[in-house]
Amino acid sequence: MRSAKAETTLNAYQADTRIFVHWCQLQGLDPLTTTHLDIMNFLADQADGILAHWVWLDQKRGRGELRNGEPRKPATLVRRLAGIRYAFRQKGIDPMPTEHTEIKEMMRGIVRLGDTRKRKTGALTLQPLVQVLDAIDTDTLAGLRDHTLLLLMFSGALRRSEAARIDVEDLDFIGQGVRLRLKPSKHQLHETEIALIPGQHHCPVGALRHWLVMSGIQQGPLFRRMTRWGQLTQESLGPQGINLMIKRRTGMAIDDLYVSGHSLRRGFITSAVTAGKPMNKIIEVTRHKDMRTLQEYFDDANKFSDHALQGLL
Secondary structure, three states: OHHHHHHHHHHHHHHHHHHHHHHHHHOOOOHHHOOHHHHHHHHHHHHHOOOOEEEEEEHHHOEEEEEOOOOOOHHHHHHHHHHHHHHHHHOOOOOOHHHOHHHHHHHHHHHHHOOOOOOEEOOOOHHHHHHHHHOOOOOOHHHHHHHHHHHHHHHOOOOHHHHHOOEHHHEEEEOOEEEEEEOOOOOOOOOEEEEEOOOOOOOHHHHHHHHHHHHOOOOOEOOEEEOOOOOEEEEEOOHHHHHHHHHHHHHHHOOOEEOOOOHHHHHHHHHHHHOOOOHHHHHHHHOOOOHHHHHHHHHHHOOOOOOOOOOOO
16 A cells, blocks of 8 residues: 555656646746746746646657646645655755745645635636725725736736836836836746826826825835735735735635636736727737737637527527
């Protein structure tokens, strides 16, 4: 029994390590020299179902690929980390980045949140986003920060990793709105720029101006961590912190919608496609390189339009 259990565990570790290695390759990282921050980004992606599903293309030749899928359960994330730890130990890596205190804190938070995927997974499209925004008390600094961040991530179709790296210096207020510079990342190899325009009911441009005035932030990270007493720190609010904030704020306003750090980006795309915005204008904001990914949104929005069954029955 002990032998069979050990073999099962090793097989699971091998599968988890395979996913981690291929994830690293897609990010241009060497798996053996990753930092604890890289591992945290990996675990956050797995929790959201991003590049979390391994599909064999030719198992005999060892060929397969990672695809997006269902968010992974906390127990799976714990095992993923254990598999990486085992692989590092076998390679003699010391110190092991898996033992960093920030990873341990992150895992405690994931386990504490538990398996919330019994709820419906969804995008924060315009209507539910407005519900979330209206439920936030913007008279507090924490509420104002979260309100501004949610609105900015939707308006700019931002990934949480992109939002976490925005500095005040990346904002250029002009007459028509704001030019927002986005730093190079694993998704974008070069610096990019998007335009933010004023809104009629919820305005990202006005929200940014108000946040800068009320927070007193003049340089450095635009969105920062706060102490338990509601005081701003000098540290940027990281990707996982943003992810947890989105879940918390949504849960306070909507009972039956499961969201992730990717939900605002998905929400913008879905809302823009449903509103009939042309693909080239959507791409100016989302910065998609693979048109097939964006085409899926258009296909889904038009699934019931001009249906092949129409008029046959």
